[in-house]
Amino acid sequence: xxxxxxxxxxxxxxxxxxxxxxxxxxxxxxxxxxxxxxxxxxxxxxxxxxxxxxxxxxxxxxxxxxxxxxxxxxxxxxxxxxxxxxxxxxxxxxxxxxxxxxxxxxxxxxxxxxxxxxxxxxxxxxxxxxxxxxxxxxxxxxxxxxxxxxxxxxxxxxxxxxxxxxxxxxxxxxxxxxxxxxxxxxxxxxxxxxxxxxxx
DNA sequence: TCGTCGATCTACT
DNA sequence: GTAGATCGACGAG
Numbered sequence: 047x048x049x050x051x052x053x054x055x056x057x058x059x060x061x062x063x064x065x066x067x068x069x070x071x072x073x074x075x076x077x078x079x080x081x082x083x084x085x086x087x088x089x090x091x092x093x094x095x096x097x098x099x100x101x102x103x104x105x106x107x108x109x110x111x112x113x114x115x116x117x118x119x120x121x122x123x124x125x126x127x128x129x130x131x132x133x134x135x136x137x138x139x140x141x142x143x144x145x146x147x148x149x150x151x152x153x154x155x156x157x158x159x160x161x162x163x164x165x166x167x168x169x170x171x172x173x174x175x176x177x178x179x180x181x182x183x184x185x186x187x188x189x190x191x192x193x194x195x196x197x198x199x200x201x202x203x204x205x206x207x208x209x210x211x212x213x214x215x216x217x218x219x220x221x222x223x224x225x226x227x228x229x230x231x232x233x234x235x236x237x238x239x240x241x242x243x244x245x246x
Numbered sequence: 247t248c249g250t251c252g253a254t255c256t257a258c259t
Numbered sequence: 260g261t262a263g264a265t266c267g268a269c270g271a272g
Contacts, residue, residue, distance in 0.1 A: 088253070097253070099268095108268060126266035128254050145253060176254050219253055248271090259260085 047201045051194060054116035054135045059142035062135050063089040064233045067212060068205040071149055073198050075183035080154030082172065083205055086147040086234040086241050088217045090132070092140050097223035100141035111190045112141045119198055121179070121189040128176030131184045133193065133200075147175045147218070147232070149182070150240045158182070174242040211236055218243060 049069065056062055064087075072081030090098040090112075099109045099122075111120045116135040120143055124130050136142040149172040151158060158164075158181040162171050172181045179185070184198070193199050214230040221227055234241045 090253075099253080104269090106268070122253090123267065125252060125254050125264080127264065130253060132253085143253095147253090170255085174254065217253070222252085250269090250271105252266105252268095254264105256262105256264090258262085 047203065049193070049200045049202060051117045054133065054193065055137060056116075057136050057140065057142075059091055059135050059144060060089045060231060063087040063144045063231070064212065064214075066133075066144065066146075066200070067233060067235055068207050070152070070201040070203050070205075071146065071182070071199075072153065072201065073182040073184060074196060078154055078157045078183070080151070080157050080182050082149045082151035082153065082240075083203075084146060084148070084200075085150045085238040087232070088145040088147055089231040090143040090145065091229075091231065092136075092142050095223075095229075096226040097217060097220040097229075098141065098143065100143075103141075109141075112143050114138055114190065116140075116142065117193050119184075119188055119191050119193065121184055121186050123186060124176070129179040129185050130175045131179045131182070145175055146178055148173050148234070148238075148240050148242050149178050150235075150238060151181070169239040171240075173240050177242075207235055 070083045093103045100112045115138040118134045120132040132143040132145050217232045
């Protein structure tokens, strides 16, 4: 059930992003397992993608994780507040990454509510990348961790969405990326309550 | 060393 | 609809 290392090594990051919809993402942090199935992703297509941290082959202490071999997590801080969780794909040096923007929770919902300080369950609990990371207990100290570990992994439980249930569109919050901001690299499940911005 | 700003979310008007 | 939060990465000098 757990996706194999091989799954993450493909060189078509956009295809993998789309395929990840319906896969189950789990974390086991502090002995608590939380997770659900992925309903929204964005692709970051290596050093030629102006929206990516790796654009122009920019290697720094922060971005070096993206350049590693696929099958690991890339976690970083944005706006000084939010941690973002990405899955690194392809082989070493390609710098492909997939941002997990929204998850439909199925397991450990109470623990997520505590982490989010959200006593009443609302769709916003895992809608948006900052929310997903916080709800799942993901922080920068699991940056570069393997998705074969027992802390963080993705499962295939046979849930599949058809093309007419999936929408592709431009990515969010990447206006600075020029032409690349318009690429249809964002995928989400049409009509799912937990998608962050259904109307874009 | 310093200044700028970001793959965002929430609360409040 | 819009402002404020809040900090580290990065490029300029």
